[in-house]
Amino acid sequence: MTVNWKALDDTRLRRLKPLVFLAALLPLGLLLTAAWQDQLGANPIEKITHNTGYWTLTFLLISLGVTPLRQLSGANWLVRLRRMLGLFAFFYACLHFSTYLVLDQFFDWSAIAKDILKRPYITVGFAAFVLLILLAVTSTNAMQRRLGGKNWKRLHRLVYPIAAAGVVHFAWLVKKDLSRPLLFGGILVLLLALRWFYKIKSARLRRSYSSI
């Protein structure tokens, strides 16, 4: 029996979800294994900070990739994984921020306040994190109902500036080699371009329907 990947039924989706959940935990698992085996190198705190930051950005881009991928493939059920992927971006962002707070600064509040106010890359990173909290808190069905579909959608468009701020945060902290932040930035631009393309296409389609 072949699975129709375009139209996955509820039973299959229910089986798929835990697998996606476990896959999304894999980066953390690998990081913890490396820590356990003392494989984090000479500067473990730096490595943990970079790793969790990297996966935050990656999950942000993956969750932003859901809609374009759905449109390209026609697999509409993908959208039902989006909340989990977005929450994993938030999960890694929490780990990233805690690493900074506990391991890097060890609750040195005055140094943290100075960083947030004076260091543009920390300012944008922190702002993105605060906005991401807002999205995570309003991600439940109940909150969606309370806010109303339109407002909720408008609020959750904040994910674009958040992802952009994440890329800028990365670009501003590297000393010289911009290749990795530019890669993230390039993927973000591509995903936004795809959305824009489909938006125009569907608007045209609607217009041509209404003219019939």
Next chain:
Amino acid sequence: MKLPGIPAIPASEITPRELFYQRRHFMQLALGGSTALIAGAAFGGEKLASSLSEAYGLTDKLTPLEDVSQYNNFYEFDTGKEGPAKMAGRLKTRPWTVSVEGEVRKPKQFAIEDLLKLAPMQERIYRLRCVEAWSMVIPWLGYPLAELLKQVEPTSEARYVEFVSLHDPEQLPGQRRAVLEWPYREGLRIDEAMHPLALLTFGLYGEVLPNQNGAPVRMVVPWKYGFKSAKSIVKIRLLKQQPTTSWMQAGPSEYGFYANVNPEVDHPRWSQAKERRLGEFLKRPTLPFNGYAEQVAGLYAGMDLAKNF
């Protein structure tokens, strides 16, 4: 040799040499095959004889060799920290010559073998403070750059010294990308270059330099940020004018000619007030001139260090 103002460390604080190296061998054994392989590929483990110069002892705990040789900034190999150690096998350090030229009476090409014998090799334990706010403590082997400069007799016009590193994308694959302008160039004022702390360096931890640490010959200028200490040097030029270094070109507002370690003057994008000593959890305050203020602050008397960053 004892410099005024440098407290010699009490003999009780110095780990006996034999013990020190036993520990190193123990670690190598404990870490087994993989480390031995990496170490074998990167450096022959060739011993360098030296005498520990007590004036340059430090009570700071040494950063383990594994960290010193596996966590490197050496963009000629790779911009990551662990890349240089992986790529370093491509660098051929023999034959090697260093040309000393410019404003000197006796310009000369030195074969590395001659440089190694030019002056008595000393072991010196220095702090290394990276501009990225981490630091290490490393037992280097070398002798003051002044010993070499004296041989070529700088003219009275020589006011600056420029160091040029090897440029060969075959051996240094990182040079295929224009991350910095190659070859890597660094510089010192002549009085900085002649200072007894400025070490022409050939080894660390009792052996010749691992390639990823700047083999076969590099500078170590402990009161300045790490990038000021040029690696794999092929040319030393004495100049009338202040040279423009690779990092000054890359970011004139972020990297100045002096780059003295200074907790008061932040990098435009991050604070320099504290540093993480590798192996320690809490950050420690960064010291002016990386703790060498007594010896070198006089070189900058009357200068605005915020302007001359």
